[in-house]
Amino acid sequence: MATGRTHRPATRSRGIPEATVARLPLYLRALTALSERSVPTVSSEELAAAAGVNSAKLRKDFSYLGSYGTRGVGYDVEYLVYQISRELGLTQDWPVVIVGIGNLGAALANYGGFASRGFRVAALIDADPAMAGKPVAGIPVQHSDELEKIISDNGVSIGVIATPAGAAQPVCDRLVAAGVTSILNFAPTVLSVPDGVDVRKVDLSIELQILAFHEQRKAGEESEADAALPPVGAHGAGSAAAAAEATGSGVSAQAPAAVPTDAGATTAAPAAAGAGSGTGAAAAASAGAGRKGPDGDVPAVMPA
Amino acid sequence: MATGRTHRPATRSRGIPEATVARLPLYLRALTALSERSVPTVSSEELAAAAGVNSAKLRKDFSYLGSYGTRGVGYDVEYLVYQISRELGLTQDWPVVIVGIGNLGAALANYGGFASRGFRVAALIDADPAMAGKPVAGIPVQHSDELEKIISDNGVSIGVIATPAGAAQPVCDRLVAAGVTSILNFAPTVLSVPDGVDVRKVDLSIELQILAFHEQRKAGEESEADAALPPVGAHGAGSAAAAAEATGSGVSAQAPAAVPTDAGATTAAPAAAGAGSGTGAAAAASAGAGRKGPDGDVPAVMPA
DNA sequence: TCGTGTGAACTATTTCACAGCA
DNA sequence: TGCTGTGAAATAGTTCACACGA
The missing domain is CATH 1.10.10.10 (Winged helix-like DNA-binding domain superfamily/Winged helix DNA-binding domain)
Structure with a gap:
């Protein structure tokens, strides 16, 4: 490459x-x-x-x-x-498949905006045999063994992944191999795809973390300088309409403006750790000594 | 300002x-x-x-x-x-409330990555009295009447809106009035908030449409002189894709790269049509005459 | 007269490429 | 020797501000 x-x-x-x-x-x-x-x-x-x-x-x-x-x-x-x-290409029909019919998958299947605007749920796919046949949003769930057949039979080019993180990459690979060239990924993982395949991701956790970042700043600012912004106690500013005026004024600045939802897409993660790992458990020795950090303790941030 | x-x-x-x-x-x-x-x-x-x-x-x-x-x-x-x-401010605890416990809300409540990384679901709120008390993801749903109390009692500053589009703005207003300053919106609506409040949105429909756009491009490039596109009796402009030019055969390029998840945030839609509507059915007369478009018919794109 | 369409200026973000430290 | 840290260059995206057509 x-x-x-x-x-x-x-x-x-x-x-x-x-x-x-x-x-x-x-x-x-x-x-x-x-x-x-x-x-x-x-x-x-x-x-x-x-x-x-x-x-x-x-x-x-x-x-x-x-x-x-x-x-x-x-x-x-x-x-x-x-x-x-x-x-946007909405004058044509876009059959999509949703893989992973858990809570989220079901929610997506039921999402109205889905059916409108040219998107049509061609199939719901899940790896759990117990799910097979069960109707969700009026569509019977099919087992993942059928994935390839479903894709080709329906000419699906857009796939939605709503599986657990661990299953995402394998599912992605199968979708791509079967002909899907656009993927909407809800699993919290970076998907690696070949050139020519688009991937967009939706990640709740990331969004929340971005909000937390700004939230933290607001809190810090309160005491720091400008008080105006976050008005004490409860209740946020009142000015709601205020901003109106259009263009100028309001604006506000700290608006998140435009933040990438990103999409490693195309290029995708090349080597992606791939190998390595072999290390396995071993190194129980814990990590580095107290590097420059005056604090060796380190936080918690429990993994998902 | x-x-x-x-x-x-x-x-x-x-x-x-x-x-x-x-x-x-x-x-x-x-x-x-x-x-x-x-x-x-x-x-x-x-x-x-x-x-x-x-x-x-x-x-x-x-x-x-x-x-x-x-x-x-x-x-x-x-x-x-x-x-x-x-x-990112994850070393502290961020209590969040999820409003709207439908399919999506439940999925969010069950989402593991939620609990990790400092976020804690302080409460699940729904407007349906029938939901009250029912546990979702181990947390009993509370009626929206309690919203304000819950927010202040728990010091919640981050709210997640997973209600139907129509309820989003009112819920948002209440959350803000109660003290929430960061909102993650899953409802397909532009929320209007006062200065100082951050809004991030997650919108399935938008993501799919973006994918469709790129997907369409790919299809068009294949045969270059787009054939598959929408014949449509109507259709005003001609050339449609054509221009494509294709540049690098290798396609690739169309990598979404970084696309804003955006966030009208702060400034928010001021006037936002608000009023109006009263028109109701009336005007069955349909819209404007055939402006420059040689086609008066107009497409479909059924609304949600 | 009103609001679109757009060159130009400005701001943000990405990529390059390389000096410098462990 | 290898990899970080970072000015500088290149891109991408936003905003200004105003000529122009209906």
Whole structure:
């Protein structure tokens, strides 16, 4: 593998920035809501507000798709819904399989937004024989032995992994071998996939940790300097609407802004520890002496 | 606020970039795994592989935390686990409440990684009286009437919303009013919160749509002159994919790289359509005339 | 007159590449 | 000798601000 350092001619894709692609679903949702209310047109300002972004960004995003608006007026809701749907590939049907029908898998299977927008749950797969045949969300669970057959029979190219961490990689490998080229991973593991396969991950634990980081900062700031922000006792600021005004003002800064959900995707972890491990138990000697750390104790952070 | 464009002394936070913060949990997980295997030290190369990033990025990330490595050797696993945990604020206990104990809420409550790493499920809350008292994951569900009391009694500052979309904003408002300053939202809605409150969202539908976008690109590249795309009687613009160009045959490129999970957070949608709606059924007249689109019909994209 | 579309400026993030320490 | 730590260069993404068309 190695070879060049994966320079890659850079973000191919017709040129729509990833950041923009990630926001299209947001716009689409807001537009769909407007459409349902039969609103004929929206301005970038209004739509941006509904989608939770600022209008300049929205206009820039749309500019990558083409010129679908009308100066002095705004955007035609229906037309834009169509254009974005098409751009996202939602005008076609995407059969998906969900592997791992535990609590989470069942929740995903029942998730309404799943069926809408072109996604169709082609099958629910679980390794537990006892689950086989049991209907979840109206769909009978199938045993994982069938995985390959299901994938090819249905032309599935998107797989959702909701298995325990340990089973994720093996399942992923099988999915990929069977032809899946896009994976949504809910298991707390870094998946290694061949080039050309996309992986996106959703990780509760990571999200919480990011929140904790900011939460900790807030707490520290209280006493430090600016008091304004977190108003004592309970109750958070009141200003809710305040921010309104649009653009400027509010903003707020400490907004998480944009944080990668990431996706080791494609490139994927190359060597990924792979070998090694052989070490096995051994080294009960515990870890390093008290390195620079004045504290040898070390925390806890119990593993999952 | 208004004043300068919210310059804010800049990202307060000691200066650790958001992108880095978002990766710390990843490193932590990899390190914890190594720690369990009693591996004493790791090089940036190894750890990076395990975390699914490249070593340069990892070293740069760590450099924001301080100089915790040893040249020529690597990083002391235990020590690094501690440092990152501390940085993320995981050395303290974070009580969290999960609101909305449906399929998803139950899955979250049962999620192991939840309890670990300093997070503790302080309470499960649901609006359905029938749920009250029923234990989920060993914790009895409490009625939402108790929400405020639970928040303050337990000093909860992090809330998880797993309710249906419609209930999300009201629940969010109550959580915030009760003192919660960090919210993890699983409901497919843009939450509006006051300044100082962080919101992160996890949205299955959005992730799938992003995958679909890339999947579509892959399909189109295969045959270059897209054929499979949506014929659709309507369809305004022509060229659709076409442009693709394909650049590097090797495809690859379309790696999602880093895409924001985002978080409208803070600023949040101000006006957000709010009112309106009253329109109700009315306007069956359908939307605007056939604007530039030669197609008045418009697609489907059924709403959720 | 109003709001889109967009070049340009600015900010954030990633990658390079190499000096320097254990 | 090997690997960290980090300026500097290269990219990516956001925001500004304003010309232009309906």
